[in-house]
Amino acid sequence: MPTVTLGTRRLYDALGVETAAIGEFLHKVDLTIGKSITLYLGPTPPLGIMSLEGAQYGIPGQNSLMLHTNNNYEAPCFLEIAILASRDITPHQLSLLQEENKETREALLETERKNSESSEQLLDVISGILGLRLHRQLVLKPLVENSFLGGEFKPVSSFVGPAMEMLESIKANSNTGPHVLRLLEGMADIPEDVLRKGGAILHWLLKAWRERDVISKFIYLFIPLEAILQSTAELATDSKVNLESLEAIVRSSDVHDKESLLQFLDRAKTKFGPTLNSRFEEFARRAAIPGWELDSEAFKKYNRMRNLLLHAGHRNVRSHINFEKNTRTLEDLVERYVSIALLGSPDVYPSRWRPQRGTAAQLANAVDA
Secondary structure, eight states, X not given: OOEEEEEEEEEXXXXXXXXXXXXXXXXXXXXXXXXXXXXXXXXXXXXXXXXXXXXXXXXXXXXXOOOEEETTXXXXXXXXXXXXXXXXXXXXXXXXXXXXXXXHHHHHHHHHHHTHHHHHHHHHHHHHHHHHHTOGGGGSEEEEEEEEEEESEEEEEEEOOOOOEXXXXXXXXXXXHHHHHHHHHTTTTOOHHHHHHHHHHHHHHHHHHHOOSHHHHHHHTHHHHXXXXXXXXXXXXXXXXXXXXXXXXXXXXXXXXXXXXXXXXXXXXXXXXXOHHHHHHHHHHHHOOTTHHHHHHHHHHHHHHHHHHHXXXXXXXXXXXXXXXXXXXXXXXXXXXXXXXXXXXXOOOOOTTSOOTTOHHHHHHTOOO
């Protein structure tokens, strides 16, 4: 029975690397999980040279570079990592592939794309190990990551380009100048320490706005929000009740190490401050903008999503969470509450992409996280 090779490859510009002393390096390792790894370091990667380029923003009324494949990218050295797997096909499928049948190609490539998560994890493992043990410059500049199909026929690749954000057309009017002036004049008497704190908070909001990857943006958005929800030494209410009950039990007992236990409980009081969820809920309650209860419920869901990504390391959370939609809703929430904390008002810029108020919790509750 004929076979084809299905794979995913990642190509890097190996910045600053010279291989003159060793020549080209190409090696293949078979894994027990039924896949193989090929690694190439040198000037002519086996699967070809390609970089994907595209504009970061689409501006209304202007031509924007949606996606450009550059096969003439020049660099003295490349790092190519490919994850390969063999798959049996029928003689009829092989014949169709040799005839460059589009439907057959796409069906097989779609199989690889659907199972790409394990390949991406392997690519991350290999790239990370090489970066850690050899040098991070090897993996600083990815050029392309794509699925490919090879065998006794002309090879074919499938890829997607970098994300582009579609912007809005913004027209200044007679109110723009006075509005900007009022904002600037409002800063005249602000103390230096307050300006410094505000700058630190808004630095992360600016970074989140510029981030193109929706998952990274989702994580970045928590930083300015956590900065305005500063931790406190005050005990959470339920923790206070529980610790006081334990203290009473210990005091009334006749255990020999009573003083040691009481000292432990005293130290434990510093470990049970209000959670991030409860701090946001209290802040939202004090702000009392319409829909704050929904904001509080939505934030709990978003915080759980963030924890699954950061603390549990669950990459597959991406497969059942619409991060694009949830990130935009979280962005609206963060913008409004940062504005409340720094400017005293939930008013923020108008946008056609801004979700309607009151839908945050509905979106969050639709997330099976």
